[in-house]
Amino acid sequence: MSKNLKWAAAFGAVVLICLGVIIFGQFSGGTTTAEIYVDGKLYKVVEDLDRQQLQSFRIETEHGYNIISYQWGKIWVSESDCANQTCVKYAKASLAGETIVCAPHRVVIKIVGTDYKKVDAAT
Numbered sequence: 849m850s851k852n853l854k855w856a857a858a859f860g861a862v863v864l865i866c867l868g869v870i871i872f873g874q875f876s877g878g879t880t881t882a883e884i885y886v887d888g889k890l891y892k893v894v895e896d897l898d899r900q901q902l903q904s905f906r907i908e909t910e911h912g913y914n915i916i917s918y919q920w921g922k923i924w925v926s927e928s929d930c931a932n933q934t935c936v937k938y939a940k941a942s943l944a945g946e947t948i949v950c951a952p953h954r955v956v957i958k959i960v961g962t963d964y965k966k967v968d969a970a971t
C-alpha cells in the first residue's frame with residue numbers, strides 16, 4: 849500500500865512539473881506580440897495574440913475608430929470608419945515584422961514577434 853502511495857506521489861510530482869513547464873512556457877515565449885501605434889506613438893501592446901477565443905478592442909483616434917481583432921496568433925482590423933477601408937482589407941498579420949496600416953487614422957499595427965522586449969515608445 850505504501851508503495852502505491854509513493855507511486856502516486858511520484859506521479860503527482862511529474863504532473864505538477866509538466867503543468868509548471870506549460871505555464872512557464874506561456875509566459876516565456878511562444879506567443880506573438882503586436883504593438884499598436886496611433887499618430888506615431890505607442891498606444892497599446894497586445895502581448896498574447898494566440899487566443900482560442902476571438903478578442904476585439906476599439907481604438908479611438910481623432911480621425912475615427914478602428915476595431916482590432918485577434919485570435920490564434922493573428923491580428924487584423926475587423927472594422928473601421930476610415931475613408932479607404934484599406935486596413936480592413938489587409939491580410940491577417942501573424943509574422944514578426946508584418947504591419948497593418950490605416951493611413952487615414954494614422955494607426956499602425958506591427959507584429960514584433962515572440963521574443964518581445966519593451967522598447968521606449970519615443971524611439
Ligand SMILES: [Zn+2]
Nearest residue numbers: 928930935950
Ligand atoms: Zn483604415
